[in-house]
């Protein structure tokens with residue numbers, strides 16, 4: 001059976017730009033358009049030419065896209081104006097775009113209240129605008145704003161709006177769940193009804209995520225016959241966002257019912273770049289990736305519990321719905337208080353630590369791990385501290401040096417310019433193979449001073465830690481009141497760009513920080529193969 005073509009329309013650069021906190025630059029828009037084209041998206045909606053200088057500039061020159069049709073978005077002509085006398089429509093016709101996607105109300109209530117015009121004038125505006133863009137040689141689409149709410153209120157009028165666009169020559173009539181409150185069964189029933197009047201291969205869906213069902217609503221529309229899906233990367237979009245293409249694309253490619261019936265422009269090879277595409281966008285917008293995102297999140301293929309890990313190590317399919325590599329993700333087994341021997345063994349294998357499966361020290365390691373987690377350590381976030389714990393329990397960490405004593409003082413005083421300054425001073429005494437070394441250092445805080453002093457002179461080991469630097473320091477108070485325990489996580493990096501995280505726990509923040517610092521230094525020595 002031959003597959004039907006399903007078209008993907010990306011509106012990251014238009015509806016995505018309506019996300020609270022998202023602000024694209026021209027360079028961002030150019031890079032993202034190219035990235036979407038490379039991914040295999042059919043339509044890239046670049047923005048709203050005429051609405052702001054950035055979008056007008058973006059549409060002044062058409063980006064070189066290999067496959068995707070570059071699309072301009074904007075309103076139909078305003079009530080009471082002709083298309084030739086409407087600056088908004090003129091801006092759209094002047095835009096260097098392959099396609100124009102108009103937006104028009106398709107709800108009688110919205111026409112009455114928001115536009116303050118008549119249903120007849122709204123229908124005429126749709127017809128005139130679509131016909132003008134078609135006559136100008138553009139591929140035309142109409143986003144029927146508020147379609148589903150409008151249909152529930154006055155089905156004949158909502159349908160008349162959609163039909164007016166189709167009959168005036170629109171290639172696509174896109175049904176919008178603008179307020180995002182429609183349920184999947186309603187979408188399926190209404191789209192089924194619409195496709196009795198307009199062929200499904202001319203019908204699209206634009207779903208918002210206000211009930212967390214934009215993806216489900218898009219799939220419901222496809223089941224009912226729609227053949228274009230609008231969405232955004234990472235689900236960006238007004239309010240709670242749009243249908244997330246990073247979830248929809250893998251579902252369409254990998255889930256049997258859809259994959260058997262439909263072809264999309266994204267190849268299996270490009271599907272494997274999806275994690276990279278998603279992270280690139282997050283990086284550009286300085287947003288923290290959603291680690292729990294379906295398919296592409298960092299946690300999407302993470303196994304934390306012992307029972308799951310034991311099965312995953314025998315066959316990943318026991319707890320994975322698809323292979324992570326298919327979307328460019330990877331499998332990870334964590335060690336934590338939920339872990340069993342299987343998690344620990346997986347982590348030892350990953351770190352390249354040799355062990356005997358029958359060695360009773362392995363059981364001791366699992367017990368030690370759980371006891372420490374109960375005391376506040378979090379090894380799933382501190383890979384290097386876990387590796388040291390494992391190596392120490394299995395007897396594989398050399399005794400490099402001994403810190404005999406450290407002092408940290410914080411002092412507030414006036415400097416030579418008469419300004420009040422707070423200065424931290426640390427002194428560390430270290431025994432390296434019988435040689436006592438004393439280092440002192442100032443820092444902008446006590447932990448910084450301690451870190452600098454500890455790494456100032458480690459004798460024969462100094463050369464191994466020259467490139468070491470701390471790149472992140474996080475503190476969490478684990479329980480309140482006088483019995484509070486502090487957990488410190490430190491991320492370090494070396495001259496090769498390799499990074500690792502260590503953990504320290506203590507009622508005293510300096511002590512917790514010192515443990516994490518020591519683990520970081522010792523991990524670096526182990527990693528560098530420093531001799532005992």
Ligand SMILES: CC(=O)SCCNC(=O)CCNC(=O)[C@H](O)C(C)(C)COP(=O)(O)OP(=O)(O)OC[C@H]1O[C@@H](n2cnc3c(N)ncnc32)[C@H](O)[C@@H]1OP(=O)(O)O
Pocket residue numbers: 015018048050051052075076077078079103104105114115116125145178238
């Ligand atoms: C559901 C969606 O996401 S639709 C996309 C929404 N995106 C945006 O609005 C972003 C870009 N918008 C803008 O920069 C501005 O709103 C502009 C440039 C388009 C218009 O700005 P202004 O002329 O100052 O109008 P303003 O934004 O205050 O109001 C919108 C006007 O368009 C009218 N209008 C709204 N939708 C439509 C439509 N589909 N067709 C015709 N007219 C419309 C409204 O009735 C209102 O008219 P009024 O000024 O006579 O009351």
Ligand SMILES: CC(=O)C(=O)O
Pocket residue numbers: 015103143144145146176177178179206208
């Ligand atoms: C067009 C659009 O963004 C909407 O109706 O939600």
